[in-house]
Amino acid sequence: MVDHISPTHRLDTVFHALSDATRRAMLQRLGREDQSVTALAEPFSISLAAASKHIKVLEGAGLIRREVRGRTHLCRIEAGPMREAMEWLNHYGRFWDARLDDLERALAEDETEKQEPTDDHS
Template sequence: MVDNQAMILDGVFHALSDPTRRAMLRSLAEGERNIGELAAPFAMSLAAASKHVKVLEQAGLVRRRVVGRTHLCRIDPSPLAAAEDWLRFYERFWTGRLDRLEALLDQDETDKSRSGGGR
């Protein structure tokens, strides 16, 4: 059985792994854009931009609607919540580890000062 949460994370992190897609997502955070507007900051064709948008769509990060011949895209940030939860776990893990290391180093300095072994 495949873990649905893992599939969501895989899609989100894959989509975010590319700087062009991250920039497109940032642009969409400011409002709805068509494919041409998303492609404009980059030296790429509309077809290449559309492929990037498709990856973002597959990750659930972008919704596309067609009005005539224009494809309008908007951000859907909800899949980012799963990525944020995943990252927060490791943030807490490393913060705890670093806090323990700091306490050990402080204790070592205190012990050295008490024993006269300080600098």
Template sequence: MVQYSNAGLDASFAALSDATRRGVLEQLGRAEASITDLAEKFNMTLTGMKKHVGVLERAGLVSTEKVGRVRTCKIGPRRLEEEMAWLERYRQLWDARFDELDRVVEELKRKEQVDGRKKRE
């Protein structure tokens, strides 16, 4: 069985749980941006954006570099492989459950059709 680091998963999913942070990742997927640019884009204070970027940075999803007075953000080094493996495990589990539910529904439909024919006879 695959073992997952709870701290890494917790940090990633906590970072991704916020719509603003997901938006920041989308924005940085297109191009690097300063924290000031991101704050303007998301109509929020510089302090608020710094907090969001900090959460993303601690999760390894964003990296920042300060040159002079400008802190530039870019997509971080993490590729979310561990998170994808965790999600895939549960996707497979739910797929199997839905497949079984489909089989049960089909069996009930067949029984209903047979019972309907017997009543008419």
């Protein structure tokens, strides 16, 4: 199957999926080991139906895969889509690092100017 989803839409779905604390916690659990839907729902005060909705959002973003084994739905993390999100975030991390470096240089120059003796012969 060919993926015809635009990179912008794909990034939007990843950030949407990661915007919810329950889904982030589910991903953390799946980062340790594959789990059934029932096991993923267990630590939260939510119904199995609500857990399933969260899982569908994660699946829609491509962050997890679900495999059906009989009556058990086993979920596995698929961290690949997070790479694009990390690249987007890293771009802005580099932006802010550069801005903070500029600020640090400006403050150091200002401090140097304050410490230089003035040539006042009045």
